[in-house]
Amino acid sequence: MSERAGPLRALSANSALPALVLLVLMFAIYASRDPSALTSFGLGNLVNNALVLAVAAAGLTLVVLSGELDLSGSGVVAIANVVVATTSTGPIGSLGALAAALLVGALVGAVNGCLVTVFGLQSLAVTIGSLIVCQGVALMILGAPGGEVADAIASGVTGDVHGFPIAAIILIGLAAAWLALKNTRQGIALYAVGDDATAARLSGLDVRRTRFFAFTAAGVLYALAGYLFSAEIASGDPRVSDAFLLNMFASVAIGGTSLMGGRGGVIGALIGAGILTVMQKMLFALGVAEFYTNIFNGVIMVAAIFFGQIGALLLGLNRPRAA
Amino acid sequence: MTEQAEPTGRPATPQMPPAGSRPRLLSSELAPAALVFAATAALILGLKLMIPGFGSLQQLTAIMVTAIFLVVASFGQGLVILTGGIDLSIGTVMGIGGMIVANLTRGSDAALLYALPIALLCCAGVGVINGLGVALARLPPFIMTLSSATAFFGVALGMTAGSSQQSVAPALQRFVAGHWAGVPLPILFIVVFALAAALFQNRSAAGRQIYAMGSNPRAAAIVGLPVAALTVTVYGLSGLCSGVSGILLAGYSSSATLDMGAALLMPTIAAVVIGGARVTGGAGLYVGTLAGALFLSALSTAITALSFSQGLRSVIQGAVIIVALLLQSRRADRTAS
Numbered sequence A: 001m002s003e004r005a006g007p008l009r010a011l012s013a014n015s016a017l018p019a020l021v022l023l024v025l026m027f028a029i030y031a032s033r034d035p036s037a038l039t040s041f042g043l044g045n046l047v048n049n050a051l052v053l054a055v056a057a058a059g060l061t062l063v064v065l066s067g068e069l070d071l072s073g074s075g076v077v078a079i080a081n082v083v084v085a086t087t088s089t090g091p092i093g094s095l096g097a098l099a100a101a102l103l104v105g106a107l108v109g110a111v112n113g114c115l116v117t118v119f120g121l122q123s124l125a126v127t128i129g130s131l132i133v134c135q136g137v138a139l140m141i142l143g144a145p146g147g148e149v150a151d152a153i154a155s156g157v158t159g160d161v162h163g164f165p166i167a168a169i170i171l172i173g174l175a176a177a178w179l180a181l182k183n184t185r186q187g188i189a190l191y192a193v194g195d196d197a198t199a200a201r202l203s204g205l206d207v208r209r210t211r212f213f214a215f216t217a218a219g220v221l222y223a224l225a226g227y228l229f230s231a232e233i234a235s236g237d238p239r240v241s242d243a244f245l246l247n248m249f250a251s252v253a254i255g256g257t258s259l260m261g262g263r264g265g266v267i268g269a270l271i272g273a274g275i276l277t278v279m280q281k282m283l284f285a286l287g288v289a290e291f292y293t294n295i296f297n298g299v300i301m302v303a304a305i306f307f308g309q310i311g312a313l314l315l316g317l318n319r320p321r322a323a
Numbered sequence B: 001m002t003e004q005a006e007p008t009g010r011p012a013t014p015q016m017p018p019a020g021s022r023p024r025l026l027s028s029e030l031a032p033a034a035l036v037f038a039a040t041a042a043l044i045l046g047l048k049l050m051i052p053g054f055g056s057l058q059q060l061t062a063i064m065v066t067a068i069f070l071v072v073a074s075f076g077q078g079l080v081i082l083t084g085g086i087d088l089s090i091g092t093v094m095g096i097g098g099m100i101v102a103n104l105t106r107g108s109d110a111a112l113l114y115a116l117p118i119a120l121l122c123c124a125g126v127g128v129i130n131g132l133g134v135a136l137a138r139l140p141p142f143i144m145t146l147s148s149a150t151a152f153f154g155v156a157l158g159m160t161a162g163s164s165q166q167s168v169a170p171a172l173q174r175f176v177a178g179h180w181a182g183v184p185l186p187i188l189f190i191v192v193f194a195l196a197a198a199l200f201q202n203r204s205a206a207g208r209q210i211y212a213m214g215s216n217p218r219a220a221a222i223v224g225l226p227v228a229a230l231t232v233t234v235y236g237l238s239g240l241c242s243g244v245s246g247i248l249l250a251g252y253s254s255s256a257t258l259d260m261g262a263a264l265l266m267p268t269i270a271a272v273v274i275g276g277a278r279v280t281g282g283a284g285l286y287v288g289t290l291a292g293a294l295f296l297s298a299l300s301t302a303i304t305a306l307s308f309s310q311g312l313r314s315v316i317q318g319a320v321i322i323v324a325l326l327l328q329s330r331r332a333d334r335t336a337s
Helices: A006-011 A015-034 A041-067 A073-087 A093-117 A121-141 A151-158 A168-183 A185-195 A197-202 A207-233 A242-254 A268-287 A292-314 B030-050 B056-082 B090-105 B112-135 B141-162 B168-178 B185-203 B205-215 B219-221 B228-255 B262-274 B286-304 B308-335
Strands: none
Touching: A006 B262, A015 A268, A015 B219, A041 A151, A041 A168, A041 A185, A041 A207, A041 A268, A073 A093, A073 A207, A073 A242, A093 A121, A093 A151, A093 A168, A093 A207, A121 B185, A151 A168, A151 A207, A151 A292, A168 A185, A168 A268, A168 B090, A168 B168, A185 A197, A185 A207, A185 B141, A197 A207, A197 B030, A197 B185, A207 B219, A242 A268, A242 B030, A242 B141, A292 B141, A292 B262, B030 B286, B056 B090, B056 B185, B056 B205, B056 B228, B056 B262, B090 B141, B090 B228, B090 B262, B112 B228, B141 B262, B168 B185, B168 B228, B185 B205, B185 B308, B219 B228, B262 B286, B262 B308
């Protein structure tokens, strides 16, 4: 990491910058069609809509940075959601429900991490397996949409403090936690392992421990996303759509994180989630039929990754890897 | 994505048994297939013991007949996985194939003449687009196929509103329910399809090239294999197989919905993995995938017979994938040592 190596290098170091420009651009189009977007209510609504995806994408970013993939995210969100919907009005209360959800998330993440690091299984295939298991478990806990979410949770997440939305406070907290983690030994290890696992091992980093940490932390964040999702919809739904999974990956990729690992960061994923949320609102404001957002989602995903790769290639960052 | 260096460093070359190792009854590649066939038989026998009424000839035939969708679709998935990729668009493409045929035939047999080619062409087209994205734009396969599935689902939803109001051509329904010399037509179809698939994958020149490309793409390019063309062909075939499977499914259920294939996507991956194919590409026989598909079909019947919930069904399916991966990695460790 050289500090003064020209503007191109600086741009690549801040890989979330193009995403931020895109976010501002889309928001401008949206706001020009729908002026209510600029009111504090409109802004709060937007942040609340982006919250769940942003938190889940932040979790996925940790795994992707470490050079692995994790498809179990939407499954964990589903489990956390039904856990909250079935327990939060019971004796354990809303805090107990949060603890239970986070525990389940940590457990799923730890199992994924264990299967990938200890048994050396390919992360994509393993997490497809755990995704299906999680979806099944969610259906077993709650067979059909329903359940009840404690009012304290719903109002606690979607409310505001002196006019400032709580969702924004959660996101700022998440960003702050990431910036703190990024410069710790663990954070540096995450980048190093994802960039070149062999080199990281040779320089004394524990590759397995780093990846195990990434999977477990991701599981916790997915569960937190599921908890927040419960607050947003104020009920339980065991089926979280596959589109959510795609949106998680899209947020990560649009935010400038390389799916090959080692480059990017959580801030980018938060911006990516913001872009996808604003895009849906923008398309709606422009009068595009709702199902066509699927098409935009697919195209923007492919475009984000494609241009990310071109950008990396132009900057000479795409070092050839062993096949 | 899967071309990424694997830190544990499995050998990329096809694993040959070292000279002088003790002779085996079965080659190491055939062993998983045999194991899965045995497991399928054990599963059916076990059910016969647990449920007195189970195991009639009709029930066994029904298992075979419902396996047809998975047998066809998992051939395409197997080819894609052989190249080190994965196809997450199979469920959507199945829905598209079924919907096109249902909407074009509207219950008339004559319309099948043009409905079938159009449907198959569209499905193969989605596959070709996937292949182009993977081969030329170098997008990670799971991203490319997941994105195209989402996008084309949107296109199809916009054009059809999600489900067909028309019933499928009766000829198609007769084919799925029909018999020839006492044998259900779908079973004959499976036999012919499996033979053709096995010949293509394990006996043809193109099949051998796909193996070479999957086990080491760089070396394949250096020795002059048409890597891009092969990749597009493989994804195109996967789209085509999904289309065939979706059309058969529409015939079986006599109508079509856009999301009817969704439940079959994960089983196609499971069938390939259970059959012993390496998820990073380059290894696995079609007979293994066939065994995996039959096993999953039997398992699905068993779950229904034991009246397990939909949730438990998913849990079992996911667990089967993970267990198969674990068994596979132990096998790889043994051959490597």
